[in-house]
Structure formats: C-alpha cells, structure tokens
Amino acid sequence: MKRIILVGKPNSGKSLLFNQLTGLRQKVANFPGVTVELKSGKFEQYQLVDFPGAYSMSSLTRDEEIAVEKINQALLDEDTALIICNLDATRLQSSLMFGMQMQAMAHRYGKPMVFALNMIDEMTRFGHQIDMDELSRDLGAPVFAISAKTLQGIAEFKTGVLALAEQASIAVNAAETAALPPLDYSEQVKQSRLLAAKYGMQSTVVLKNQNTIDSFLLSNISGGIAFLLVMFLLFQSIFTFATPLMDGVENLIGLTATFVTDLTGPGMLADFLNDAIFGGLGSFLVFVPQIMVLTLIIGMLEDSGYLARAALICHRPLSYFGLSGRSFIPYLSAHACAIPAIMAARTIESPRKRLITMLTIPLMSCSARLPVYALLVAVLIPDTTYFGGLINLQGTAFFGLYFFGILTALMVSLVLSGSKLNDDTKSDMPFILELPTYRLPHWKPLIHRVMSSAKQFVYRAGPIIFMVSLGIWVLGYFPTGSGGLQNSYLGIIGHWIEPLFTPLGLDWRYGVAILMSFLAREVFVGALGTLFGIDGADENIAGLAANIQADGLTFGAGMGILLFYVVALQCVATVATLKAETGSTKLITALVIGYGVLAYILAALCAQLL
Amino acid sequence: MMTLWDASGGQTVMVTGIDAGVDLSVSGRLREMGLDDGHHVFCLRRGPFEGTLVVAIADCVYSLEQKIAKKIQVKLL
Ligand SMILES: Nc1nc2c(ncn2[C@@H]2O[C@H](COP(=O)(O)OP(=O)(O)OP(=O)(O)O)[C@@H](O)[C@H]2O)c(=O)[nH]1
Ligand SMILES: [Mg+2]
Numbered sequence: 001m002k003r004i005i006l007v008g009k010p011n012s013g014k015s016l017l018f019n020q021l022t023g024l025r026q027k028v029a030n031f032p033g034v035t036v037e038l039k040s041g042k043f044e045q046y047q048l049v050d051f052p053g054a055y056s057m058s059s060l061t062r063d064e065e066i067a068v069e070k071i072n073q074a075l076l077d078e079d080t081a082l083i084i085c086n087l088d089a090t091r092l093q094s095s096l097m098f099g100m101q102m103q104a105m106a107h108r109y110g111k112p113m114v115f116a117l118n119m120i121d122e123m124t125r126f127g128h129q130i131d132m133d134e135l136s137r138d139l140g141a142p143v144f145a146i147s148a149k150t151l152q153g154i155a156e157f158k159t160g161v162l163a164l165a166e167q168a169s170i171a172v173n174a175a176e177t178a179a180l181p182p183l184d185y186s187e188q189v190k191q192s193r194l195l196a197a198k199y200g201m202q203s204t205v206v207l208k209n210q211n212t213i214d215s216f217l218l219s220n221i222s223g224g225i226a227f228l229l230v231m232f233l234l235f236q237s238i239f240t241f242a243t244p245l246m247d248g249v250e251n252l253i254g255l256t257a258t259f260v261t262d263l264t265g266p267g268m269l270a271d272f273l274n275d276a277i278f279g280g281l282g283s284f285l286v287f288v289p290q291i292m293v294l295t296l297i298i299g300m301l302e303d304s305g306y307l308a309r310a311a312l313i314c315h316r317p318l319s320y321f322g323l324s325g326r327s328f329i330p331y332l333s334a335h336a337c338a339i340p341a342i343m344a345a346r347t348i349e350s351p352r353k354r355l356i357t358m359l360t361i362p363l364m365s366c367s368a369r370l371p372v373y374a375l376l377v378a379v380l381i382p383d384t385t386y387f388g389g390l391i392n393l394q395g396t397a398f399f400g401l402y403f404f405g406i407l408t409a410l411m412v413s414l415v416l417s418g419s420k421l422n423d424d425t426k427s428d429m430p431f432i433l434e435l436p437t438y439r440l441p442h443w444k445p446l447i448h449r450v451m452s453s454a455k456q457f458v459y460r461a462g463p464i465i466f467m468v469s470l471g472i473w474v475l476g477y478f479p480t481g482s483g484g485l486q487n488s489y490l491g492i493i494g495h496w497i498e499p500l501f502t503p504l505g506l507d508w509r510y511g512v513a514i515l516m517s518f519l520a521r522e523v524f525v526g527a528l529g530t531l532f533g534i535d536g537a538d539e540n541i542a543g544l545a546a547n548i549q550a551d552g553l554t555f556g557a558g559m560g561i562l563l564f565y566v567v568a569l570q571c572v573a574t575v576a577t578l579k580a581e582t583g584s585t586k587l588i589t590a591l592v593i594g595y596g597v598l599a600y601i602l603a604a605l606c607a608q609l610l
Numbered sequence: 611m612m613t614l615w616d617a618s619g620g621q622t623v624m625v626t627g628i629d630a631g632v633d634l635s636v637s638g639r640l641r642e643m644g645l646d647d648g649h650h651v652f653c654l655r656r657g658p659f660e661g662t663l664v665v666a667i668a669d670c671v672y673s674l675e676q677k678i679a680k681k682i683q684v685k686l687l
Contacts, residue, residue, distance in 0.1 A: 056642050058635055091669040097642050189642060196668065203669045210671065211654060214664070223658045312673040316661020325662070325675075430636060430678035431662070432643075435671040 001047045003040075003079050004165055007071060007102060008086030009095045010053025011436050013118040015039075016148040017086060018050040019445075021158070025452075026050055027340075028445060029302035031311075031329065032434050033347030036063040038070055044162055046081065049074075052346075055094065057101045060429055062346040062354065071102070075109040082165040083113040089123040089130070089145070090206050090437070093196035100188040103141060103181040114142045114164055116157065121147040122437075128201045135199055140181055149442065210305075210437050217309055227313050230306070235402050238294050238370070239395035245289035246374075253282040272473060275533030280469030283529035283544045284461065284522050287371040288454045294367055295453035296446070298336055303441035307332065308433055315431055321410045322417020324348050324431055327357040331409070334364035335402070336453070338574045342581055349429035356416045358581055359591055360409035362569045365402050367457065368521040372565045373401050375525050378545040380558045405566045408598075465526035468516050472527055476534045485509075485535045504564075504600075505557030505607030509535075514561070518570050556610030560603035568599035612686065614645075615663060615679040617653040622687050625649050629681035636678070644668045645682055 006014050010032030019026055022041030027034055032053060040049045051070065052063040059065040074080045085102050087095035099115065106113040117130070136143040144160055146153040182191050217223050257278035261270045301307055307329050315325025326348045334341035341361050348354035365373070377397050384393040475490035485491055494508030501511040513527040525544070532547045569575065569592050578588045617623050625645050628637045644667035645651065652666040662673045 056639060058638055060635060060639055093644070093668040094670050189646075193668075200669060203666065206669055207666055207671060211666070214654065214671075218655060218657055218664060220656075220658050227658075308673075312657045312662045312664070313659065315657070315673075315675060316659040319661065319675075325673075428677075429633075431673075431675040432639070432678065433673050435664070435673060 001079070002045070002081040002165065003047045003049060003074070003077070004043065004082045004084060004161065005049045005051060005071070005074050005080060006084045006086060007051045007067065007098075008053060008116075009055060009088060009091070009098045010034075011434070012053065012086050012088040012091075012095055013148045014053065014086045015050055016442075017116065017118060017146070018048060020148050020151065020154060022048055025445065025448065028442070029299075029307075030305040030436050030439050031302065031308045032436065033061070033063055033326075033329075033344070036343050036346040037066065044158075046162075046165060055098055057098075057105070060432075061349050062351075066346070071105070075105060075111055080111055082161065083111055084116050084161065085113055086116045086118050089117045089119045090126070090201055092200035093193060094434075096192035096195055097189065100181065100192045101185075103139070104183050104188055107181050108183070112164060112167075114144065114161060115139060117143055117145045118148055120145045120152060121150045123201065126201060126205055128205075130199050135195070138195060138198070206437075210435065213438050214309065214435070217306070218313070223309075223313060227310060230301070230310070232399065234297055234301070235399040236392075236395045237297060238290055239374075239398045240392060242290040242293040245293075246286050249289060250286050253278060253285060257282065268477075271477065271534075275477070276469040276473035276530050279533030279544070280473070280526040280530035281462065281465055283375075284371055284465050284526045285458070287374060287522075287525075288457060290370050290374065291367045291457045292450045292454050294370070295336060295450045298333060299446045299449050300441050301332070303439060303446065305436045305438040308435050311433055312435070321413040322353065322356050323410075323413050324350060324353040324357070326431065326433065327353065330357055330361060331364055331406070334361045334366060336367050338362050338364065338366050338571065339577045342574070342577045345581070349431060352417075355582060356413050358578060359416060359587075360412050362571070362574055362578075362591075362595065363405045363409040363412065363567065365405045365566060366571075367453075368461065368571065369565050371522050371525040372517075373398060373562065375528075375545055375548075376558050376562050377401075379548045379553060380555055380562075401562060401566055404563065408567060461520045461522040464520045465523050468519065468523050469526050469530045472512065472516070472530045473534065476531060485531065488534075503604045503607070504560050505554055506561070510553075510557075510561065514564070518572075521565065521570055524565070554607070557607045559610055560606035563606055564599045564603040566599075567595055567602060569595040612684055613680045614651065614653070614665070614674070614682040614684050615676055617651075617663075617665075617684060617686075619653060619655040621653050623651050623653065623684035624687055625651060625682060626685050627683040629683075632678070632681050640678075640682065643670070643672065650687065651684065 006018055008014050011030065015026045015035050016028045018041065019028065021043045024041040026039050035050055035052045038049055038051060040047050052067040054064040054067040057068055059068045083106050085099050087099055103113055132143055132145055142160065142164065144153060144157040146157050182188050217226050257274060261274055264270045264273065311325040311328040314328045318325055318327055330341040330344040333344060338361050342358050345354050345357045348357055377394050381394045381397045385391065472490060476485050476488045478489060480487045490512065494512055497511050498508040501508065509531045513524045516527045517524040529544050532544060575588060575592060579585055582588060614623065625647055627647060628640060654664040654666055654671065656663055657673060662675050663679045664671060664673045
C-alpha cells in the first residue's frame with residue numbers, strides 16, 4: 001500500500017490530525033513527546049503513518065532518534081507517496097525549523113511534501129491572519145490552513161492531499177515549478193527565522209496567557225504548594241470520588257446476585273453462581289469506577305499542559321536520585337499502566353536516566369493494584385473522616401501506599417545511579433523541555449478514553465479472573481461440597497504451599513490468591529472472593545471486606561500483603577516490554593527476582609513487627 | 611562573564627556564545643532553538659527549587675537545567 005507520512009515538531013497536533021483522518025484514537029495530550037513510536041492507520045486508499053515529533057533532524061532523545069531514523073527510511077522507500085509536515089500556526093519559528101530541514105530532505109530524495117498549518121483556530125482567536133497563498137509561494141510547497149480540533153479546513157485538506165498523493169505516484173517531481181527549498185543547513189535556519197518573522201504571531205501575544213499562569217504555578221512558594229496539592233488531590237480523589245460509584249456497582253451486583261439465585265433455587269448451581277461469578281468476578285467489577293476516575297484525572301492533567309511544568313519543578317529533586325524531571329511524566333502515567341509509561345520513557349534525554357526510570361516504573365502503583373489496595377484498606381483501616389469529610393483516613397492510607405511505591409522507586413533509583421549500569425557517552429544530555437500553552441481538556445476524546453480504560457480493565461483481567469474463579473471453585477467445592485473448603489482438593493494443594501506463606505502470617509487461602517495473581521494482580525480479589533464464597537455458608541455475597549474482617553486477618557499480615565503488592569513485579573506484559581526496551585533479558589530477570597525478594601521481606605517484616 | 615543562569619526574571623539578554631565543551635549535538639540544538647549568537651532571550655524566572663531556568667526564546671518557552679544554562683554566555687541588554 002502507498003504511504004503518506006505525518007511529521008513535524010512535537011506537540012504541534014500531528015496525532016489529533018492523524019485521528020481525524022483515520023478515525024483511530026491514538027493518544028493525544030498537551031506536552032511534547034506524547035507519540036514515541038510509529039503508528040499507522042488507513043486514510044482512504046493510503047496508509048497514514050503518525051511519527052513521533054522532532055525539533056530537528058539531529059536528534060537528542062530516543063523518540064526523536066526513532067522519528068529521524070524512520071523519516072530517512074521513508075525517504076528511500078518508493079511506497080512513500082507524500083510527506084505531510086505539520087506546523088503549529090502559533091509557533092511558526094520552531095515549527096519551520098524542523099519544517100525547512102524536512103523540506104530540504106524531501107526535495108533531495110524527490111518526495112513531494114505539503115505543509116499543514118495546524119491550530120488555525122487558536123491563531124484566529126488571537127486575531128492573527130496569514131496570507132496562505134503568499135506563504136505557500138515563499139515555501140515553495142502547498143500549505144493548508146487547518147484545525148485538527150474544530151475540523152476547520154479539513155475537508156479541503158483531505159481532497160488536496162489525496163490529489164497530490166495521486167499525482168505524486170505518477171510523476172514524482174510535482175514541485176518542479178515551485179521555489180527551491182534552501183539546501184544548505186544555515187540557510188534553512190535563516191529562512192525559517194525570516195518566514196516566522198514575516199508570517200508568525202508576536203511572541204508576546206502567544207505567550208501572554210501561559211506566562212501569566214506560570215507566574216503563579218512556577219513561582220517558588222505558590223508553585224511548590226500547587227504541585228503538592230495537585231498530587232495529593234490526584235491520589236485522594238481516586239478514593240473519594242470513586243467511592244459512591246463503587247458502592248453503586250456493589251449494590252447492583254448484590255441485587256443481581258439475589259435475583260438470579262432466587263430464580264435458580266438452592267443447590268450446586270446457586271453455589272457456583274454465588275461463589276465464583278458474583279463473589280469472584282463481581283468483587284472485581286466493583287473497581288471499575290476507580291479506574292475510570294484515575295484515567296479521567298490523569299487525562300485532564302495531560303491535556304492541561306501542567307505536566308511539563310510538573311516535570312520542571314521535579315527536575316532538581318529528581319536529579320538527586322539519578323533521574324530527570326522528564327521521568328515525572330512516565331512515573332505519573334505508570335499509575336494507570338506501566339506499559340505505556342515504559343514506552344514514554346523514550347523522551348528522557350539521558351540514556352542512563354531513561355534506563356533507571358524504566359527499571360523503577362513497575363514500582364508505581366498501576367491500576368491493576370487498585371482492587372487489592374481498596375479491598376485490604378477497607379478491611380484494615382477504619383472509615384473515619386476529618387475536617388468535615390475533606391480528609392478520609394482510608395483515602396490517606398491509599399495515598400500512603402502510592403507514596404510508598406514512589407519512595408521505593410526513588411530509593412532503588414538512588415542505588416542504581418550509584419552503580420555502573422549503562423555508562424554511555426551520551427549520558428549527560430541536558431534537560432531541555434518546551435512548556436506548552438495551557439489548554440482546557442478536549443472533552444470528547446477524554447470521555448472516550450475513560451470509557452475505554454474501563455473496557456480494557458474488564459477485558460484484560462475479566463477472562464483470567466473468570467477462569468481462575470472457575471478453577472478455584474471446582475477444586476475448592478469438590479469432593480466435599482459447600483462449606484468443606486479445608487478438605488477439598490484445593491485445600492489439600494493449599495496446605496502443601498502454606499509453609500511459604502507462614503512467615504507472612506497468612507494461611508493457604510491467601511497463598512493461593514497471591515500465587516494466582518501472578519497471572520494478573522486483580523485475580524487476588526477474585527480468587528479470595530471465590531474462596532470466601534465457598535467457605536462462608538451465609539448469603540453475604542458482596543461484602544468480601546466484611547468476610548475477611550470476620551475471618552480475622554491480622555493488621556500486620558494485611559499490611560504485609562499490601563506492601564508485597566506495591567513492590568512485587570507480577571505483570572508478564574510489563575516484563576516483556578521492559579525486555580524489549582532495554583534489550584537485556586539478564587537485567588530484567590534480575591529485576592523481577594530483586595523486587596520479588598524485597599516484596600517478600602517487607603511483607604514478612606510487617607507480619608512479624610506490626 | 612555572565613551566563614544565562616545569572617539572568618534574573620524579567621531581564622532580556624543577548625546570547626554571545628556557547629561553551630566549546632558542550633556536545634556538538636546539544637549546542638546545535640540550542641542554536642536552532644534560538645540560543646544563537648546575537649539572538650535575544652527573555653528570562654522569565656527560575657523554577658522552584660532553583661534547578662531550572664525558564665526562558666522565552668522566539669515563540670516558545672523552554673525550561674533549561676542549571677548545568678546547561680551555565681554554559682551559555684550572554685550579555686545584558
Ligand atoms: N486548539 C487546537 N488544539 C489542538 C489542535 N491540534 C492539536 N491540538 C492540541 O495540541 C496538543 C498536542 O496534540 P497532539 O496531536 O498530541 O500533538 P503531536 O504533534 O502528536 O505531539 P507529539 O506526539 O508529542 O509529537 C493537544 O493538547 C491537542 O488537543 C488544533 O487544531 N487546535
Ligand atoms: Mg503525537
């Protein structure tokens with residue numbers, strides 16, 4: 001298939017444009033370095049490829065390096081029909097700095113190129129205008145004024161691009177009559193500045209809003225306070241905002257369970273439905289609202305433009321631990337899922353800091369850990385509130401767990417940065433980060449993202465939990481039937497693994513749940529739900545936390561489980577991503593063992609000391 | 611010799627050079643960004659914790675860490 005490639009400066013709206021042209025939903029966010037690998041989709045009869053952003057053809061970060069490498073490949077590839085170079089209309093100079101370099105290369109390899117002058121909506125809001133015909137003449141290439149957000153000019157852009165791509169596949173040199181792009185590097189730099197001066201907006205106008213907000217958010221005192229506040233609210237709200245929704249889901253599952261088991265009447269089927277389906281799978285579905293709230297808040301932060309500020313605020317403190325301010329963004333997104341976060345570490349300027357960031361990302365509490373945290377916090381911590389409900393003890397405990405993960409990551413980073421790991425010559429690339437304009441969240445994609453996070457959460461872990469619940473139920477129910485868990489097949493296997501968990505103050509049921517959760521962390525909750533379902537002859541289905549409390553889990557052992565889940569690297573997909581990104585199986589194997597041993601020791605200490 | 615790091619919030623300075631010790635790929639990037647001889651830079655502020663400097667260059671705002679800001683020579687305007 002013939003290909004059209006979409007390149008340009010970081011944060012200039014390439015991915016949003018890509019989404020509009022292909023109908024796909026690649027990640028769009030308001031900070032440079034969102035796209036870190038090539039993504040392709042179908043645009044009419046062409047394959048459209050979205051590139052990571054680059055400021056220049058000489059790359060500094062890994063994501064830029066990938067962009068430049070792949071651009072070079074695309075230039076040599078005869079299937080490349082057209083290059084779309086995306087420009088941010090409000091930041092012409094920096095957009096053209098890359099644009100002119102790209103144009104020269106396209107010319108050298110005889111590839112046709114068009115410019116998409118994106119964000120035209122913002123430019124018009126500032127009251128600025130650009131004579132498109134003249135700009136096009138000066139650039140010697142077609143220019144389309146568009147807004148990927150409001151879709152202004154998109155229809156014309158589509159027809160124009162398709163026509164050009166079509167033409168290009170017949171005769172390569174479509175731009176013969178046009179002015180030649182400057183081929184000499186210093187000419188390109190000069191030309192981009194000249195054109196920006198002629199057509200671009202006054203920087204004082206463009207930067208006014210963001211500088212006003214920054215004077216508050218980046219000042220010494222208010223900036224620091226705002227940062228801590230944002231972080232605290234983020235973690236607190238996962239708990240506070242989600243609780244009413246979770247109660248709703250829990251009640252709904254309880255009602256359905258009663259309704260369904262009333263229909264079936266007592267017997268083995270009712271036992272199975274109660275224990276494995278409503279007890280196992282149901283206790284996991286309760287956490288969907290929490291995942292959604294988390295995604296919503298991270299998404300709002302990403303869209304706002306604040307993350308780049310947070311990164312710069314964190315730069316100095318993080319440097320003490322051998323990390324970069326840029327590590328902040330992957331760390332934050334790792335609280336949703338470690339895998340995209342490990343990829344996002346590609347934007348970190350120094351390979352060494354990037355490696356340390358990647359290796360410590362699994363210590364951030366991803367959403368798969370939420371069910372375990374929420375369940376055990378509800379079991380162990382009283383539901384007390386202070387300051388008229390503003391501060392909630394359980395919420396604070398939650399925050400404490402997240403914080404413990406971050407703290408452990410910093411400690412591990414400190415140790416790693418003192419080691420001889422990856423001494424590359426490029427190791428001390430400096431921290432340079434562009435601060436984007438503040439923007440309001442783009443609501444439609446955000447809501448879509450929230451919904452799809454819920455869907456993914458269910459689809460990913462749901463089937464595994466179902467299978468595990470089923471397996472546990474069968475092994476735990478037979479040969480003795482309801483209530484005979486200790487003497488069931490599972491009980492026999494369980495007693496065999498129990499010694500491993502005795503130092504943690506846990507009996508075999510928790511042992512089974514922990515071992516099964518190596519398939520997916522959420523399984524812990526489903527497995528325990530099923531086990532307590534078989535065990536408890538009562539009809540208390542939804543109240544797994546209450547069941548565990550009644551069963552007498554000690555505080556120390558419970559905290560031990562929590563710390564175990566904070567530290568242990570139990571996710572197969574994360575391990576695979578780490579291996580691919582670091583290229584070292586040995587290193588990652590050592591990491592998994594290291595975190596496992598640390599988790600076990602912490603859990604044992606908790607059980608013995610608390 | 612004044613460096614970019616010495617500039618305080620609200621000052622406009624002119625770049626006079628970049629330390630020869632800076633990696634070529636980095637100094638090239640800095641020049642492309644507009645930290646090029648004779649160009650003007652508006653210093654907005656130091657970030658919290660003194661770790662970074664926030665500057666407006668042409669149509670962008672960048673934050674630079676101390677280590678690199680100290681290697682850019684400037685003249686007060
Ligand atoms: N107002 C406005 N905002 C836009 C437009 N296009 C993109 N944006 C916003 O600009 C930001 C960056 O958009 P992306 O599509 O992620 O930019 P990108 O070029 O793919 O960025 P990288 O992947 O980091 O290189 C997001 O906050 C978008 O919502 C536009 O036409 N108008
Ligand atoms: Mg992108």
